[in-house]
Amino acid sequence: MARPPRATRTQSSVTSLRRFRGNSPRPPSRASALRGAAGVLLLAAAVALPCAVLYRAAVDTTEPVYIPRARRPLLELNPPPRPLVQVPDPAEHGGFDPFPVDDLDSEDLRLELVLQEASMDNKTVILTTLNAAWASPGSVIDLFIDSFRRGVGTSSLLRHLVIVAFDWKAYTQCVKIHPYCFALTTEDVDFSQEKRFQTVGYLQMMWKRLDFLRLVLEKGYSFIFSDADIMWFRNPFPFFYSDGDFQIACDHYVGNATDLRNIANGGFNYVKSNDQSIEFYKFWYSSRFRYPGYHDQDVFNFIKHDPYTTDIGLTIKFLSTSYFGGI
Structure with a gap:
């Protein structure tokens, strides 16, 4: 690039020191120059050291970046509707049985209601059974429900699941975690405890379950029945x-x-x-x-x-x- 004319340079460099012949200051002595240089170095050090300390502190105290979970439970994002039937706690009502055995019409009505709400368009529901032994938080039923959320093409099936509770404790836990629960009455049999394989209580529970499934068929509903300890990895309908x-x-x-x-x-x-x-x-x-x-x-x-x-x-x-x- 060509060097600009002198006139141009003096006009554009307004911050530079203009020197005129005859009034230029005398050059400083060697000692004065050394003292000036030392002062500049001390000033630079005084400024740089605090900055370095502040930078170090800023780096060391920076909190880690929070990355939110990419996946959240279905029912956390979309809270389930309230249970279809609100029932008083028997402990608060002097041992009141919310599902009296002789009130069969009431039980039949409750079953019809929950099946209608949970069924697919072709009147198909998904059923599982639950008693108190598997109903505590973090137990089998929670794993069962979570498998629907994580399986391939299964999350939408969760809205068609009806959990059939064999006892009051299982029912009260069910309504906390799932919208479609049904309390099945049992006459003179306590199904709340764990039933070991082939014991009398186990056999009674299995046959009670089978008779209940017959009732569902008689009401015109097809079903998938699944034990609660089965994990759903994918939608089973294409394989039927x-x-x-x-x-x-x-x-x-x-x-x-x-x-x-x-x-x-x-x-x-x-x-x-x-x-x-x-x-x-x-x-x-x-x-x-x-x-x-x-x-x-x-x-x-x-x-x-x-x-x-x-x-x-x-x-x-x-x-x-x-x-x-x-x-």
């Missing part, structure tokens, strides 16, 4: 058979969905409501007298070979362990 009235998981699957040699597991099944399934559930429930001491799963594996099951016209499909495994 369109022509199956009764579809059940297996402990042992031989590779053919219609082969009666498959060993069924009653912890998970999909049942369509029709005349065949209703009649089969009646037959299944009555067969407990033919096979005393056996639970419903064992009895099913007996009666699947019974000619009457064929006469009913029920189409049974066994679900592959490739998709429904570890049950």
Whole structure:
């Protein structure tokens, strides 16, 4: 770039010292220059040291950046509706039983109401059962519900889940964590305690559950029944058979969905409501007298070979362990 004319330089450099011949100050002595340089260095050090300390303090005291969770529970983002039936606590009302055994009409009405609210458009619901042994916070039922939130295509199914409580404690815990709960009355039997496999209490609970499922079918509702200790990793509907009235998981699957040699597991099944399934559930429930001491799963594996099951016209499909495994 060309050097600007002198006139231009003097006009634009208004902050520079202009010197005129004859009145220029004498140059400072060597000692004065050294004293001036030392003063500048001391001033620079005095300014730089506090700045360095402040910078260090700022770096050391900076709090970590908070990153919010990318995933929050479904019911935390969308609080569930209040329970369909508000019931007084019996402890506050002198032991009052909110669901008297002889008030069958009331129980039937409550069941119809909760099924209507939870059902899909095709009148299908998802059912599980719960007693006090599995109802405490952080227990099996919380894991069960959380699996719906985390599974592939399962979060939307949570709104169709009805939890059937066998006792008052299970019911009161249920309404705290889920909108659709139903208290099932039990006559002269305490189902609140843990029932060990094959004990009398366990068998009574299993048969009570089976009879309840028959009632759901009679009301015109199809259902998926799932034990509460089963985790839902993905939406099961694409893996069901369109022509199956009764579809059940297996402990042992031989590779053919219609082969009666498959060993069924009653912890998970999909049942369509029709005349065949209703009649089969009646037959299944009555067969407990033919096979005393056996639970419903064992009895099913007996009666699947019974000619009457064929006469009913029920189409049974066994679900592959490739998709429904570890049950």
